[in-house]
Amino acid sequence: MDQQTPIQNPSASRSRDEPPAWFTRVVAHVTQLTAEGREAELGPWDYDEDLSDLADSDDSSSDDDSTSQANSDEEMSDANHTLQSDSDSESIKSYTGANADLYYTLKSAREERKRALLREEEAKQAFYDYSVQREEEVQAACRAAVDSVSQAPEPFTGTGTTTLAGRTYDIYCSDYAYLDPTWSETESTRQHIEFYTRDAWDDDVSLSEAQKREIHGHIFLSAEIDCAFGPVPMPIPARAVGGGITPVVVPSSKGGGAPREKGVDYRFLFVSDEYLCVEVDRASALTSEGLAWVGESAPRSFVFVGIRRVEEGVRLVEESESLVLIR
Structure with a gap:
């Protein structure tokens, strides 16, 4: 039977005095900044161009020459794992060129x-999952509100x-948590709607x-996106029998924030004292950078669900027919 040709690690075929492509690119970037008279200081984002696979490492499996043999020998595998975890302190390294010290400094920053x-990706996924749960919570409240108004025309309190x-x-x-390219855990977990009198x-x-x-x-969606609105029509329309929840259209304004677009209206559903929904068009919800990034993949508008915050860091939820505070 013919023997299969083993798959070669690209970095394994590279001479140890030949730097990997990412290092060459970053050094060239620094050289260009210096030539232009700008401060040659690297930011974390300067490594992103070569990070197509976050779980991959350019030479983490080749810092020792015995890697290929270690794959078939358990004892050697254990030894190789030790070498990989402290590769920069070993005498045999993946790069030994004249600027090796700089290479390992940048490699550490890149890792x-x-x-x-x-x-960040894990935090974004967790926030997305949490947002789905909150949407389901408010949707259930919407269904309950519609059921209640079909029996008695009680106005919103x-x-x-x-x-x-x-x-x-x-x-x-x-949808917004999934698509927004400028998502950050710090900003997104602070997204809120606040109401106040004009004075x-x-x-x-x-x-x-x-x-x-x-x-x-x-x-408030982020430090760059703070959509002001008002005045809210008062009184909020009562719910008619069988009519569901009446949408309330509120225009953009200049107070307490900044209108993202002139003439923009925000559509509110005041579900109850504890829950609401608001529809925000994508031009208001995304920065120009975000719009350019997502393009036509973004919906024409985003529907946010709101859960009342009764004090800072505390929100009100309904559980077992009683109201409880969740911190």
């Missing part, structure tokens, strides 16, 4: 960038200005008492 991106002002709702959208941000002395009591707010 840390890989680990950071993997951690939060129709007065004093009940809506001062409220904050943590918001979630799995909280507008110090115009000519405002009438009615204008001062207008309900405005903002939809």
